[in-house]
Amino acid sequence: MLDTFENIETVRLKLGEFDSLGDTSALYEDVEIKVFGGIPNEEVLVGIHRYTKRRKEIIFGVVLDVIVSSEHRIQPPCPYFGPCSGCQWQHIDYSYQLIIKNKEVTNQFRAYAELSEINVQPTLPSPDTFNYRNHARFTVRKEGKLGFVNRITRRFVAIDDCRLMTAGINKILALLQGKVGETSQLTVRHGINTHEWLIQPIIKNPQVEIMTGQTHYRESLNNRLFRVASPSFFQVNTLQAEKLGKIVKEKCNLSSSSKVVDAYAGVGTFTAIVSEEALQVIAIEESGAAIKDAKINLTGLNNVEFIESKTEQGILNLSFNPDAVILDPPRYGCHIEVLKSILIKLPKRVVYVSCDPNTLARDLSFLVKGGYAIIDVQPIDMFPQTHHIECVVTLEPNK
Known part of the structure; x- marks a missing residue:
């Protein structure tokens, strides 16, 4: 971290x-400032970085040296930790990362009176804490160098090996490093079970000896093959995604007569696993590319129906009240009209999968005020070494 913050003002601070x-x-x-690379209650030497955002001066700190260390501090294994800034918590032992993530979910719930007493289960750990990520978005700079941009300094850092990415992505990174100057951004997706990859955009440099420009790749989850097109969403932690799918199926409380709605179906990962035990599954998805993938992925599942529409329209147009609805919205959460449609159809179970505790708490507050009770809150760590956390929340109508 020191080489990124040379010749700047430094100060000793105690961290909150x-x-x-x-x-x-x-x-x-x-002024309360944010400090990267610290742990609460540590005393540290901080490098001060100042910048202007929307005509307002922002002061941001980065830990340069630790004077009084936390018992949870470890040596980050990645040589790019700090200058890269893609990981926030490599300096924290993994067991404590799980505790922090549980606290973050709990704290977001406490902002709402109706959620303040909800018990949050311990965070389920990831099978792999490094080299788990199957999707990389690289920035390209001079001489075709691949890397990342520091979120504080905005400086580009060339990367030869990323400790979060799968071995397959790091192999591709090595093959492409310094050879992709014809583009400014590069996306790599890799199937750890199929060894297939997708690289976008097409690279025409004759020095590149690997195929690029694929429109899709395939990956296997829970013994089913999924085609994933370039614009389609797919969980970045493959092994943990398999566990997540099993949890969602369990929380749906299915029987052979259950009618289920997968309300943000994507390429069909949840639809596939719940179809094994449900009578009927309605997969609703707004993205045409994702629906196309899902229809291929779920070929042969005769109890699945696809609806390409906005989520709220798809739910309201149902001719029946579903036994369970799975909500897995983007990071910004559910549109208010989606939540209203849930309160109209009143499914016996709602299983809400979220990657943002803040928007999750907001949406749960609406559902609880509308007559639902929270049965279970299960954080699951899809993103080790970062602050991000996935959560599966189960709700039922108040009796």
């Missing part, structure tokens, strides 16, 4: 709690 982005807080010049 984590914020929702994984940084600690500290008081400096009578």
Whole structure:
């Protein structure tokens, strides 16, 4: 980290709690600032970085040296930790990362009176804490160098090996490094079970000896093959995604007569696993590319019906009230009209899968005020070494 923050002002600070982005807080010049690379209650030497955002000066700190260390501090294994900034928590032992993530979900719930007493289960750990990520988005700079941009300094850092990415992605990175100057961004997706890959965009440099420009790749989850097109969403942690699918199926409380709605179906990962035990599954998806993938992926499942529409329209147009609805929205959560459609159809179970505790708490508050009770809250770590956390929440109508 030192080489990124040369010749800047430094100050000794005592660190406060984590914020929702994984940084600690500290008081400096009578202002609370964010500090990267710390742990609460540590005393550290901080490099001060100042920048302007929307005509307002922002002060941000980065830990340069630790004076009084937390018992949870470890040596980050990645040489790019800090200058890269893609990981927030490599300096924290993994067992404590899981505790922090549980606290973050709990803290977001406490902002709402109706959620403040909800018990949050311990965070389920990831099978792999490094080399788990199957999707990389690289920035390309001079001489075709691949890397990432520091979120604080905006400086580009060339990367030869990323500890979060799968071995397959790091192999592709090595093959492409310094050879992709014809583009400014490069996406790589890799199937750990199929060894297939997708690289976008097409690279025409004759020095590149690997195929690029694929429109899709395939990956296997729970023994089913899934085709994933370039614009389609797919969980970045394959092994943990298999566990997530099993949890969602369990929480749906299925029987052979169950009618289920997968309300943000994507390429069909949840639809596939719940179809094994349900009578009927309705897969609703707004993205045409994802629906196309899902229809291929779920070929032969005669109890699955696809609806390409906005989620709220698909739910409201159902001719029946579903036994269970799976909600797996993007990070910004459910549109208010989706939540209203749930309160109209009143499914016996709602299983809400979220990657943002803040928007999750907001949406749960609406559902609870509308007559639902929260049965279970299960955090699951899809993103080790980062502040991100997945959560599966089960709800039932109040009796």
